[in-house]
Amino acid sequence: MQNSNTSLFDQVMQLKADQEFAAISALIPYSAFVGFELQVDAQGLLTILRGKRSNIGNTTIPAVHGGVVGALLEHAGVMHIIHACDISRFPKIINISVDYLRPCIGNQDTFARGYLIKQGRSVSNVRIEAWQSDQQRPVAAAHAHFLMG
Amino acid sequence: MTADAKALYPLDGIQSILEKLPHVEALGLTAIELNRGSCLFKVDYAPHLVGNIESGVIHGGVITTLLDSAGGAAAFTVVPAGASVATLDLRIDYLTQADRERSILGFAECYRQTQHIVFVKGHAYHESRDDPIAHFVASFMVGSVGFSPNAKQ
Numbered sequence: 001m002q003n004s005n006t007s008l009f010d011q012v013m014q015l016k017a018d019q020e021f022a023a024i025s026a027l028i029p030y031s032a033f034v035g036f037e038l039q040v041d042a043q044g045l046l047t048i049l050r051g052k053r054s055n056i057g058n059t060t061i062p063a064v065h066g067g068v069v070g071a072l073l074e075h076a077g078v079m080h081i082i083h084a085c086d087i088s089r090f091p092k093i094i095n096i097s098v099d100y101l102r103p104c105i106g107n108q109d110t111f112a113r114g115y116l117i118k119q120g121r122s123v124s125n126v127r128i129e130a131w132q133s134d135q136q137r138p139v140a141a142a143h144a145h146f147l148m149g
Numbered sequence: 150m151t152a153d154a155k156a157l158y159p160l161d162g163i164q165s166i167l168e169k170l171p172h173v174e175a176l177g178l179t180a181i182e183l184n185r186g187s188c189l190f191k192v193d194y195a196p197h198l199v200g201n202i203e204s205g206v207i208h209g210g211v212i213t214t215l216l217d218s219a220g221g222a223a224a225f226t227v228v229p230a231g232a233s234v235a236t237l238d239l240r241i242d243y244l245t246q247a248d249r250e251r252s253i254l255g256f257a258e259c260y261r262q263t264q265h266i267v268f269v270k271g272h273a274y275h276e277s278r279d280d281p282i283a284h285f286v287a288s289f290m291v292g293s294v295g296f297s298p299n300a301k302q
Contacts, residue, residue, distance in 0.1 A: 008203040029199045030208035054175040065172040066236040067217040071210020093209050097240040
């Protein structure tokens with residue numbers, strides 16, 4: 001399956017067909033660096049950022065670096081499109097707008113889920129929310145546009 | 150920015166504390182320039198930052214972190230000593246793909262400051278500011294809680 005003749009896109013599509021989303025993270029070096037994991041549950045795809053000291057950007061609270069929170073939301077958005085849409089190439093991010101709502105505590109796991117607001121032929125709009133202990137109290141939210149075709 | 154220099158954080162203090170933050174260190178971000186109201190940060194290319202192993206392009210999250218760090222640092226240079234700074238929101242437009250194996254610079258400047266908010270804009274680029282990889286706009290909340298260079302670590 002990890003045949004070097006197979007394109008990365010084809011490898012990811014095969015893992016998607018097999019519902020092996022956790023294995024997709026292994027193909028993305030940055031995922032291992034910050035600690036992104038993917039899980040499929042009844043509501044769709046869940047992206048998890050593991051609590052890691054090396055992700056802290058604010059030692060007083062301590063809180064996860066805002067850039068890593070932004071990275072989680074972007075990653076969850078891309079992965080949500082890969083999970084939810086029939087695609088012929090990887091979605092490419094055009095822009096992302098992130099609102100920081102509450103401190104994202106550094107030694108806790110953070111969860112993120114994407115919602116497809118509009119799937120267009122060339123551009124899709126995705127809303128992404130991230131939370132820690134209570135999904136009703138998001139730590140951050142974003143909307144992002146992705147180029148589809 | 151014409152506030153009394155004595156009432157502001159010293160620039161060298163901001164730089165040394167920001168560069169020691171765990172994620173700034175893990176990513177290898179370095180402050181190239183820190184002036185009152187602006188900041189230039191750099192991230193070097195590294196294989197573990199790659200988001201697409203086929204193209205070798207780094208994950209967009211690295212650019213977000215670079216620019217959020219530069220924006221936060223720029224905000225710290227203009228707020229009263231003792232104040233905290235926290236990102237309220239940010240937006241990034243990805244104008245073109247970064248080249249593989251090249252460092253990326255992230256510049257941010259404060260263009261408006263009020264008692265509670267610092268407004269920042271900036272961009273990421275390889276060599277020339279006229280050839281940006283991404284544009285960035287953000288607002289930072291100025292407060293008495295949260296992270297500040299004076300807080301006990």
